[in-house]
Each structure stands twice: as C-alpha cells, then as structure tokens.
Amino acid sequence: MKENLFGSLPSRPVLIRYESERGARTGLLLDDRVYDLAETSGEARYVDMAMVLTDWPAFSGWIKKFNPITHNPTVLVGQVKLLAPLANSGSLYCAGANYSDHEAEMAAAQGNASVNQKGARSWHFLKSSHSMTGTGSTVRVPAASSALDWEVELAAVIGVKGKDLAIETALDHVAAYTIAIDFSARDLSRRQDVPERSPFRMDWLSHKSFDGACPIGPWLVPADNVPDPQNLDLSLSVNGDTKQRSNTSHMIFSLAEQIRDISERITLWPGDIILTGTPAGVGSSRGEFLRAADIVSAKVAGLGEVRVLIA
Known part of the structure; x- marks a missing residue:
C-alpha cells in the first residue's frame, strides 16, 4: 500500500465509483490511477456497479487478469471525488x-x-x-x-x-x-x-x-x-x-x-x-x-x- 492524500492506496485493483464530467462512473483503482471500468473492460453496462456485481463470477476472473501495462488510466485518483462504491444497492x-x-x-x-x-x-x-x-x-x-x-x-x-x-x-x-x-x-x-x-x-x-x-x-x-x-x-x-x-x-x-x-x-x-x-x-x-x-x-x-x- 502506498501513502498519499487519501491515506493508503491499493497496490492491487479495487473498485470505486467516482464523480466525472459524464456523471457518476465506475472505475478500477490501482495505486493512484483510475481506469474507467466500462471503457477498460469493453462492457458499457459496467458504468453501473450493480451490473458488475450481477456479473461477479465472470467479472472476478477478468479483474484477476487485469494488466495495467495494456491499459491507459483515465485519470489520477487525486483528481476525482470518490463516491459511495454502491448507490441505492440492494438490502x-x-x-x-x-x-x-x-x-x-x-x-x-x-x-x-x-x-x-x-x-x-x-x-x-x-x-x-x-x-x-x-x-x-x-x-x-x-x-x-x-x-x-x-x-x-x-x-x-x-x-x-x-x-x-x-x-x-x-x-x-x-x-x-x-x-x-x-x-x-x-x-x-x-x-x-x-x-x-x-x-x-x-x-x-x-x-x-x-x-x-x-x-x-x-x-x-x-x-x-x-x-x-x-x-x-x-x-x-x-x-x-x-x-x-x-x-x-x-x-x-x-x-x-x-x-x-x-x-x-x-x-x-x-x-x-x-x-x-x-x-x-x-x-x-x-x-x-x-x-x-x-x-x-x-x-x-x-x-x-x-x-x-x-x-
């Protein structure tokens, strides 16, 4: 884990929701880099964290194989506002x-x-x-x-x-x-x-x-x-x-x-x-x-x- 203004940042991929010019987006955060999940995965429905969880058995295999070398980050985490990772979820x-x-x-x-x-x-x-x-x-x-x-x-x-x-x-x-x-x-x-x-x-x-x-x-x-x-x-x-x-x-x-x-x-x-x-x-x-x-x-x-x- 690395220290920055958010505290400890993850050295392994985690899932976030963040505020962007396009509204709330779902992202993958690794170190201080945010990868827009819908764009990085090629699955447009992953703009919604609920869909990520609905697809979890398949998605979890994808995130394990994620290689940051093959993807460009969308933004640095210090440039975005983090939202609750789930919005109006289930129970x-x-x-x-x-x-x-x-x-x-x-x-x-x-x-x-x-x-x-x-x-x-x-x-x-x-x-x-x-x-x-x-x-x-x-x-x-x-x-x-x-x-x-x-x-x-x-x-x-x-x-x-x-x-x-x-x-x-x-x-x-x-x-x-x-x-x-x-x-x-x-x-x-x-x-x-x-x-x-x-x-x-x-x-x-x-x-x-x-x-x-x-x-x-x-x-x-x-x-x-x-x-x-x-x-x-x-x-x-x-x-x-x-x-x-x-x-x-x-x-x-x-x-x-x-x-x-x-x-x-x-x-x-x-x-x-x-x-x-x-x-x-x-x-x-x-x-x-x-x-x-x-x-x-x-x-x-x-x-x-x-x-x-x-x-």
Missing part, C-alpha cells in the same frame, strides 16, 4: 450486538452481569440503502437529535445469489469487502409521545435510516484479496481520538454464520450488503455523542479509510 442487513466486547459494554451500561441472551442465530435489522454516502461526505445530525452515535463495521457485499446457504460455502457468495459506519440517532429510537409499553414505542427508521446514516467505502476490495475476514483489525476515531479498536475475531457470529442465518429467511442477491456488527467503544456507553464540526474516521485493515464531517 442493507445490519448485525446487532455481535462483538463480545460490545456485548460486555452494553451489559455494564445496563447494569447487568451479562447480556448472554443472543439466541441460536444472529439477528439483523434493515437500514435504508438510500442512507449510504461516500468518504469525504458531510453528514448532518438529524434535526431532532442530540445523541448521534458511531459504529465502525466490516461490510460484506454479496456477488452471488443464494438461499439456505451452508456455513462451508457461505463466503463463496461474497464479492467484496468494504468499510461502513453505522450512525445511530440514539434519542430517536423511542418515540417520547408514546407510552413506554406501547408496541408503537420503537422508531428504527428515525434511529438508523436518516440521510447519511451509512457512510461506506472508500472502495470495494475483491474477496480474493481478503484471505480471512475473521482476522481484521478495525478502529474508529473522532477528531483523531480513537474511540473503537478491536478485531473481527471478536465477532459472536462469524460472517459465514450471518450469511447462513440471513439466507435461511430471505434470498441474498448481488448488491446486498451485510454490516457485520461493531465492537466496544460506542458513544452511548460513555455518554459521548457527535457534534457539528467533528471528523469521524473508520478503518479496517487492508480496506482503506472512510472519513466524514459532521454538520
């Missing part, structure tokens, strides 16, 4: 309470000895794909919230349709990995004008799916370049102060188990994204929340960095 499945250190943190915050009621399978909630935004974006605190929280997560992007998948083959359905920040408006999760015991008390839409609630990126790293998704360091900082630092080995349910569990209930499709949970260090555990002008940075080893400004 965003978000794992809840899926790190052992986060489980212990929540138990302590709630005054319990242990949560220890995780059930036999992982559980997920849905986040709107329209809430995604890219690195370098400005995320506005929802008008009614004063408790915006952060969560760094490893995200897996599905590239092969699957239903009722076995653990042994689950990861074969992953096209790529990326970084996600699951922002949460904690004080909007419960409707204050509704009685506490009412079934209408909870408000997950306001809590988790406001505009900008899911920064993602900076690019998609093909799964072949991530030998073990269960051994990746991840961290999140606010204004340079590290708030979360852990490793994906501390997941309660592995990614393969999550894919199995989701696919038992609903078919997974190319373009679906699984956010695999967050470790300890969230703001609500310490009574800290984000404010305007804060800079949030999330990193996962080998996947780059996502950085956003809070407004």
Whole structure:
C-alpha cells in the first residue's frame, strides 16, 4: 500500500465509483490511477456497479487478469471525488450486538452481569440503502437529535445469489469487502409521545435510516484479496481520538454464520450488503455523542479509510 492524500492506496485493483464530467462512473483503482471500468473492460453496462456485481463470477476472473501495462488510466485518483462504491444497492442487513466486547459494554451500561441472551442465530435489522454516502461526505445530525452515535463495521457485499446457504460455502457468495459506519440517532429510537409499553414505542427508521446514516467505502476490495475476514483489525476515531479498536475475531457470529442465518429467511442477491456488527467503544456507553464540526474516521485493515464531517 502506498501513502498519499487519501491515506493508503491499493497496490492491487479495487473498485470505486467516482464523480466525472459524464456523471457518476465506475472505475478500477490501482495505486493512484483510475481506469474507467466500462471503457477498460469493453462492457458499457459496467458504468453501473450493480451490473458488475450481477456479473461477479465472470467479472472476478477478468479483474484477476487485469494488466495495467495494456491499459491507459483515465485519470489520477487525486483528481476525482470518490463516491459511495454502491448507490441505492440492494438490502442493507445490519448485525446487532455481535462483538463480545460490545456485548460486555452494553451489559455494564445496563447494569447487568451479562447480556448472554443472543439466541441460536444472529439477528439483523434493515437500514435504508438510500442512507449510504461516500468518504469525504458531510453528514448532518438529524434535526431532532442530540445523541448521534458511531459504529465502525466490516461490510460484506454479496456477488452471488443464494438461499439456505451452508456455513462451508457461505463466503463463496461474497464479492467484496468494504468499510461502513453505522450512525445511530440514539434519542430517536423511542418515540417520547408514546407510552413506554406501547408496541408503537420503537422508531428504527428515525434511529438508523436518516440521510447519511451509512457512510461506506472508500472502495470495494475483491474477496480474493481478503484471505480471512475473521482476522481484521478495525478502529474508529473522532477528531483523531480513537474511540473503537478491536478485531473481527471478536465477532459472536462469524460472517459465514450471518450469511447462513440471513439466507435461511430471505434470498441474498448481488448488491446486498451485510454490516457485520461493531465492537466496544460506542458513544452511548460513555455518554459521548457527535457534534457539528467533528471528523469521524473508520478503518479496517487492508480496506482503506472512510472519513466524514459532521454538520
């Protein structure tokens, strides 16, 4: 990996979306060079990342053989604005309470000895794909919230349709990995004008799916370049102060188990994204929340960095 103004740039090809004079384009990024994917591959439909993922089994073979010597770069990465690598993709499945250190943190915050009621399978909630935004974006605190929280997560992007998948083959359905920040408006999760015991008390839409609630990126790293998704360091900082630092080995349910569990209930499709949970260090555990002008940075080893400004 090389260092430049974007942080670490990839020495092996990754997939990006970027802003151009022709609008949003899909590209292949290698070192500091961007290759327009539709032009380089000769497949006009690859201007849309969704089509790349739909064709993933064939496309993954092409990207493995990519030789920069035989192609001219379209532009240097420092000359473009990176967008979220997927736009309005399929479903965003978000794992809840899926790190052992986060489980212990929540138990302590709630005054319990242990949560220890995780059930036999992982559980997920849905986040709107329209809430995604890219690195370098400005995320506005929802008008009614004063408790915006952060969560760094490893995200897996599905590239092969699957239903009722076995653990042994689950990861074969992953096209790529990326970084996600699951922002949460904690004080909007419960409707204050509704009685506490009412079934209408909870408000997950306001809590988790406001505009900008899911920064993602900076690019998609093909799964072949991530030998073990269960051994990746991840961290999140606010204004340079590290708030979360852990490793994906501390997941309660592995990614393969999550894919199995989701696919038992609903078919997974190319373009679906699984956010695999967050470790300890969230703001609500310490009574800290984000404010305007804060800079949030999330990193996962080998996947780059996502950085956003809070407004």
